[in-house]
Amino acid sequence: MKFLKAYNPDRIKEMMREHFSNIEIETEIIHISEAQYRYSSMDIMSSVNIPDFNKSTVDGYALMSSDTRGASESMPVFLDVSGEVLMGTESHTEVVENTCVYIPTGGMIPKGADAVVMIEYTEKLKEDTVAVNMAMHPGKNIIYIGEDINVDDIIVKKGRKITAFDMGALSAIGVSEISVFKKPKAVIISSGDEIRKPEVEIKLGEVRDINSFVVGALIEKYGGEVIYKSIVNDDEGSLFNEVEKWIDKTDIVIVSGGSSAGIKDVTAEVLDSFGEPGLFVHGAAVKPGKPTIMSCARNTALLGLPGHPGSSSIIFTIFGKELFKILLKKEETMAFYIEAELTYNLTGAPGKETYVMGTLELNDGKYLFNPLIKKSAAISQLSKSEGYVVIKSGTEGIQKGNIVKVYTE
Amino acid sequence: MKFLKAYNPDRIKEMMREHFSNIEIETEIIHISEAQYRYSSMDIMSSVNIPDFNKSTVDGYALMSSDTRGASESMPVFLDVSGEVLMGTESHTEVVENTCVYIPTGGMIPKGADAVVMIEYTEKLKEDTVAVNMAMHPGKNIIYIGEDINVDDIIVKKGRKITAFDMGALSAIGVSEISVFKKPKAVIISSGDEIRKPEVEIKLGEVRDINSFVVGALIEKYGGEVIYKSIVNDDEGSLFNEVEKWIDKTDIVIVSGGSSAGIKDVTAEVLDSFGEPGLFVHGAAVKPGKPTIMSCARNTALLGLPGHPGSSSIIFTIFGKELFKILLKKEETMAFYIEAELTYNLTGAPGKETYVMGTLELNDGKYLFNPLIKKSAAISQLSKSEGYVVIKSGTEGIQKGNIVKVYTE
Numbered sequence: 001m002k003f004l005k006a007y008n009p010d011r012i013k014e015m016m017r018e019h020f021s022n023i024e025i026e027t028e029i030i031h032i033s034e035a036q037y038r039y040s041s042m043d044i045m046s047s048v049n050i051p052d053f054n055k056s057t058v059d060g061y062a063l064m065s066s067d068t069r070g071a072s073e074s075m076p077v078f079l080d081v082s083g084e085v086l087m088g089t090e091s092h093t094e095v096v097e098n099t100c101v102y103i104p105t106g107g108m109i110p111k112g113a114d115a116v117v118m119i120e121y122t123e124k125l126k127e128d129t130v131a132v133n134m135a136m137h138p139g140k141n142i143i144y145i146g147e148d149i150n151v152d153d154i155i156v157k158k159g160r161k162i163t164a165f166d167m168g169a170l171s172a173i174g175v176s177e178i179s180v181f182k183k184p185k186a187v188i189i190s191s192g193d194e195i196r197k198p199e200v201e202i203k204l205g206e207v208r209d210i211n212s213f214v215v216g217a218l219i220e221k222y223g224g225e226v227i228y229k230s231i232v233n234d235d236e237g238s239l240f241n242e243v244e245k246w247i248d249k250t251d252i253v254i255v256s257g258g259s260s261a262g263i264k265d266v267t268a269e270v271l272d273s274f275g276e277p278g279l280f281v282h283g284a285a286v287k288p289g290k291p292t293i294m295s296c297a298r299n300t301a302l303l304g305l306p307g308h309p310g311s312s313s314i315i316f317t318i319f320g321k322e323l324f325k326i327l328l329k330k331e332e333t334m335a336f337y338i339e340a341e342l343t344y345n346l347t348g349a350p351g352k353e354t355y356v357m358g359t360l361e362l363n364d365g366k367y368l369f370n371p372l373i374k375k376s377a378a379i380s381q382l383s384k385s386e387g388y389v390v391i392k393s394g395t396e397g398i399q400k401g402n403i404v405k406v407y408t409e
Numbered sequence: 410m411k412f413l414k415a416y417n418p419d420r421i422k423e424m425m426r427e428h429f430s431n432i433e434i435e436t437e438i439i440h441i442s443e444a445q446y447r448y449s450s451m452d453i454m455s456s457v458n459i460p461d462f463n464k465s466t467v468d469g470y471a472l473m474s475s476d477t478r479g480a481s482e483s484m485p486v487f488l489d490v491s492g493e494v495l496m497g498t499e500s501h502t503e504v505v506e507n508t509c510v511y512i513p514t515g516g517m518i519p520k521g522a523d524a525v526v527m528i529e530y531t532e533k534l535k536e537d538t539v540a541v542n543m544a545m546h547p548g549k550n551i552i553y554i555g556e557d558i559n560v561d562d563i564i565v566k567k568g569r570k571i572t573a574f575d576m577g578a579l580s581a582i583g584v585s586e587i588s589v590f591k592k593p594k595a596v597i598i599s600s601g602d603e604i605r606k607p608e609v610e611i612k613l614g615e616v617r618d619i620n621s622f623v624v625g626a627l628i629e630k631y632g633g634e635v636i637y638k639s640i641v642n643d644d645e646g647s648l649f650n651e652v653e654k655w656i657d658k659t660d661i662v663i664v665s666g667g668s669s670a671g672i673k674d675v676t677a678e679v680l681d682s683f684g685e686p687g688l689f690v691h692g693a694a695v696k697p698g699k700p701t702i703m704s705c706a707r708n709t710a711l712l713g714l715p716g717h718p719g720s721s722s723i724i725f726t727i728f729g730k731e732l733f734k735i736l737l738k739k740e741e742t743m744a745f746y747i748e749a750e751l752t753y754n755l756t757g758a759p760g761k762e763t764y765v766m767g768t769l770e771l772n773d774g775k776y777l778f779n780p781l782i783k784k785s786a787a788i789s790q791l792s793k794s795e796g797y798v799v800i801k802s803g804t805e806g807i808q809k810g811n812i813v814k815v816y817t818e
Contacts, residue, residue: 032607033635036626050788053613057717087643088603090613105716106603108614148787155792164626165791168619168718172788176607194497194515198441198580204462204499205517210577217445217573226442234496307514308466309577334771336817338745362743378557379459379581382574383564408745 006283006290008393009353013322015280019296020326023251026182032170035162038180039223039328044156046173049146054109056085058141061122062113063100065136076123076131085110100130109142116141149173159329161223183225184327186252188212189242190231191267192307195257197231210309210379211256215316222324224252236266240273247274247300251327255293257307271295271302285393287349289315301327309379314355317388337405338387340367346398348391357385360406369406415692415699417802418762422731424689428705429735432660435591441579444571447589448632448737453565455582458555463518465494467550470531471522472509474545485532485540494519509539518551525550558582568738570632592634593736595661597621598651599640600676601716604666606640619718619788620665624725631733633661645675649682656683656709660736664702666716680704680711694802696758698724710736718788723764726797746814747796749776755807757800766794769815778815 007015027041056062063079071077079100083093085107093101095112103109103116115136123131149155155169156162156178170178194206202208209231216226227250232238239255246253255267272279274297281294288311293304301323305312324330340360348354358371369389372381387408391398398404416424436450465471472488480486488509492502494516502510504521512518512525524545532540558564564578565571565587579587603615611617618640625635636659641647648664655662664676681688683706690703697720702713710732714721733739749769757763767780778798781790796815800807807813 032622033625033638036629051616052611087601088612088615106601106616143787149789153789155789163792164623164630165722165788165794167626168623168722169788169792171607171617171622172619174607174611174617192496192515198583198585202461202583203497206497207460207515208580208583210581213441213580214573214577216442217576220445221573229442313574313577334769336747336769338747360743360745378552379574379578380558380562380564383572383578385574 004279004282006285007281008285009318012281012284012294012319016294016319016322017326019277019280019294020301020323023296023299023301023327025184025251025327027179028182029177029179031177032167032175035167035170035178035180036164037223038162039330040156040158040160040162041179041181041329043154043158044170044175044178046149046151046153046155048149048173049151050149050172051143051145051147054145055143056103056105056107056109056116056141057143058116058118059105060103060116060118060141061100061130061132062095062103062110062116063132063136064095064097064113065115065138065140067098068115068117068132068134068136071132071135073133076133078125078129078131081128081130083110100132114138114142157331159331161330181328183223184251184324185227185249186219186224186254187228187230187246187250188215188226188254188256189239189246190229190256191234191239192231192257193234195231211305211307211312214309214313214382215254215256215305215320218313218316218320222321223328224324236270239267239270243270243274243302247298247302250300252301252303252323255302255304256312257305267304268293271304274298274302284315284319285352286315286318287352287354290352292319294319310382313382314357314388318355335407335409337407338367339403340369340406342389342398342400342402342404343368343370344373345400346371346389346391348393348395348397351393353393354391355388356391357382357388358406359384360386360408367406369404413688413691415694416690417694418727421690421693421703421728425703425728425731426735428686428689428703429710429732432705432708432710432736434593434660434736436588437591438586438588440586441576441584444576444579444587444589445573446632447571448739449565449567449569449571450588450590450738452563452567453579453584453587455558455560455562455564457558457582458560459558459581460552460554460556463554464552465512465514465516465518465525465550466552467525467527468514469512469525469527469550470509470539470541471504471512471519471525472541472545473504473506473522474524474547474549476507477524477526477541477543477545480541480544482542485542487534487538487540490537490539492519509541523547523551566740568740570739590737592632593660593733594636594658595628595633595663596637596639596655596659597625597635597663597665598648598655599638599665600643600648601640601666602643604640620714620716620721623718623722623791624663624665624714624729627722627725627729631730632737633733645679648675648679652679652683652711656707656711659709661710661712661732664711664713665721666714676713677702680713683707683711693724693728694761695724695727696761696763698764699761701728703728719791722791723766723797727764744816744818746816747776748812749778749815751798751807751809751811751813752777752779753782754809755780755798755800757802757804757806760802762802763800764797765800766791766797767815768793769795769817776815778813
C-alpha cells in the first residue's frame with residue numbers, strides 16, 4: 001500500500017479537485033417551482049427583455065414631462081385626462097401636449113408620454129382634469145424595456161444554487177423548466193463491531209450510531225442524497241464486500257469509523273483496492289480528524305472518516321462540503337464569517353490546522369465566541385455549536401479577547 | 410370595512426403573534442433520518458446517560474495513574490499487559506497495580522483503571538510489557554458515564570429546527586422517531602389580469618408571474634409547503650371565490666399582487682369578509698411594501714402582499730418569516746448579521762422602516778455592502794442580493810463609509 005503523509009487541508013482540497021473533477025454527475029430537467037437549493041447544470045440566458053414594454057412603477061398619470069415644468073403645490077399645472085391604460089393590454093391612447101392618461105402600476109406607458117406622476121401628487125378636479133403638483137423629469141417612474149433584464153443576459157450561472165429570487169427571475173423570462181445536476185448519490189458504511197442502530201436495545205459496551213446521521217444530514221445540506229446506510233463489522237472482508245456492492249451504484253462511498261485498531265489500518269487498504277488512481281489521502285493535518293482517507297476509483301469518490309463524532313463532523317464540514325462543490329461544479333461564493341471576540345484561550349496543535357466549534361453571543365452590540373471545549377466525542381457539544389474558528393497551522397493559538405472569524409455555515 | 414393606519418414592523422409582529430398564535434398546526438411522527446430542517450413539536454429528553462459506560466477517547470493502555478508517577482521519556486515506567494479490551498463488549502479484566510490493559514478508542518475502561526495513556530507515549534518491549542513515557546493524571550483520556558448527556562437532559566427543545574448534529578444526538582440516546590410539526594400548508598393566489606404563467610406565450614402588456622415563485626420558495630425555506638397556486642382575475646368576485654375555496658383546506662392563504670387600482674381596494678375587504686377577528690393590518694410602515702394586508706379567520710392566516718416583486722420579497726422576508734416562527738412555535742434564535750462598510754449613501758423614507766438589499770464584498774479583510782439601488786421592480790437585482798440592511802424609521806439615512814449590519818438570512 002502507498003504510504004502518504006498527512007497533508008494540510010488546502011493541499012488536500014487541491015488533490016480532491018484533481019481526482020474528483022472527472023466524476024460525472026448526471027443532469028435532469030425539473031420545473032422551476034422545484035428548483036430551490038438545486039444546482040444549475042448550465043448557464044441560463046434570457047431570450048427576452050424585461051420589461052418587454054416601458055412600464056409604470058406607480059399608480060398615476062402618464063404625461064409629457066415638459067408639461068410639468070415649474071409645477072408645485074402652490075402652482076400646479078392642469079392637464080386633461082384623455083384616457084386610461086388597462087393592465088395587461090397594449091395602450092392605444094397617445095399622450096399629446098397638455099394631456100395625460102391614467103396608468104396603474106405595471107401598466108404600459110402610452111405613446112407620447114415620458115414620465116408618470118404619482119397619484120399622491122395630483123388632484124382630480126373634474127372627471128377629465130387633474131392638477132399636477134410636482135415637476136417631473138423625463139423617465140420619472142418609468143422602467144424601460146430591458147432595464148431589468150436584457151436579451152442574452154445570463155440569469156443563472158452553471159453551478160449556481162438556485163434561490164427563491166432566481167426562480168422568480170426564471171419565471172419572468174418565461175423559463176419554466178431548467179436542467180440541474182442530479183443529487184450526487186452517497187452510501188454510508190459505518191464500520192464497527194460496537195455500533196448499533198438507534199432502534200435497537202444496546203448491551204453494555206455497545207454504542208448507537210451517530211456519524212451516519214450527522215454525515216447523512218450534511219450530505220443533504222451540501223446537495224446530495226443518501227441512498228443507503230449500512231453497518232458492517234470491523235473486518236477487512238466485510239468492509240471490502242460492502243464497498244464492492246455499492247461502488248458502481250453510487251457517486252460517493254463513505255466509510256465512517258472503524259474504531260478498532262485493526263480496521264483503522266485496513267480501511268485505507270480496502271479503499272485503495274478498487275483500481276486507479278486509488279488512495280491519495282491518508283491522514284489530514286487537521287485537529288480533530290487526523291485519520292482521514294480519500295481514494296478515487298471507478299468514477300466514485302471513496303472517503304474514510306474518523307470514528308469520533310466530533311472529528312468526523314469537522315472533517316466532513318471541511319472536505320464533504322468541498323467534495324460537493326467539485327461534483328456539482330458549484331459557483332465560487334464567499335464563505336461569510338462573523339467577527340467575534342474570543343472568550344477563552346485557544347491552543348493550536350503543532351503542524352495542524354485546528355478547528356474549534358462554539359456558540360455566538362451578542363453582548364453590548366458585540367459578538368462573543370464561546371468555544372465548546374469538552375472532549376471531542378461529545379455529541380451534546382456539537383448540537384449546541386453555531387459556528388467554528390480555524391487556528392492555522394504554525395500558530396501557537398489565539399488569546400482570549402482577540403477578534404476571530406467565525407464561520408457559521 | 411375597518412380603516413387601519415400603517416403600523417411599524419415591530420407592532421405588526423406583535424399583532425401577528427396575538428392573532429396567529431392560536432392557529433394550530435398538526436404534528437406527525439417521522440424517522441430522525443428525515444428530520445433535518447423540521448421543527449420539533451415537543452421537548453425531547455434523554456432517558457439514558459451518554460456514554461453509558463466509562464470510555465477511552467484514545468487508543469492506548471488503561472492503567473492506574475498512580476503507577477505512572479514521575480514517568481518520562483528518559484525514565485519510563487514498565488507495566489505488564491494483562492489483557493485487551495474488545496470493542497462493543499463489557500470488559501472483565503481488572504487492572505491492578507503495575508499492570509495495564511490495551512484499549513481501543515471507544516472501549517470500556519476496565520475495573521481498577523483510572524486513566525489511559527495514548528499508544529504514542531508507550532513502547533512495547535515484549536509481548537506482555539510496555540514502557541510508559543508520560544505521567545498520567547486520574548481521568549486522563551477517559552470520558553465518564555453521563556459526561557456528554559445525562560438522563561433527563563433536554564436534547565431537542567420544542568420549536569427547534571433539527572440540525573445534522575441533533576440527529577446524531579437523538580440517535581445516540583436511542584430515539585429513532587420524533588414528533589414534528591407538519592409543514593404549514595399555504596395557497597398562493599396571484600391576482601392580476603395581466604399575470605401569466607412562465608409556460609405560456611405572452612402578449613404585449615402582459616407579464617409573467619414572479620411573486621408566486623419567490624414567495625413559494627420562501628415558504629419552503631421557512632418550513633412550510635405550497636399546496637396550490639392559482640392566478641385569478643382582478644375582481645372582487647373571483648378573489649372571494651378563490652379564498653373561500655381554500656380557506657378551510659389550508660393554514661395560510663396569500664393573495665399576491667392585485668396591481669390594478671380596483672383590486673387594491675377590494676383585497677382588504679375580501680380578506681376581512683371571512684369572519685372574526687378579521688382584518689388587523691392594512692398598510693405597513695415599511696419601504697418598499699406599504700400595501701401589506703393581514704387578516705385572520707377560520708383558523709387560517711390571510712395575507713395580502715404588494716404586487717412589486719421587490720416589495721413583496723421584502724415584506725415576505727420580514728412578515729412571512731415571522732408567520733412561520735409563530736405557527737411552528739420556533740425556538741428564539743439570534744438573527745446573525747455581518748458588519749460591513751456602506752459604499753453608497755442611503756436615504757430612509759420618513760416614518761417608515763426602509764429595507765435595502767445589496768451585495769457583500771471582501772476588500773482588504775473588510776466587508777463592503779453595495780446597495781442594489783435600481784428600481785424596486787427589478788427582479789435581476791433581487792437575484793444578486795446577498796443580504797439587506799434596515800434603516801430605522803426616524804433616521805434620515807446612512808452615509809457612505811458607515812458600518813451597517815447586514816442580515817444575510
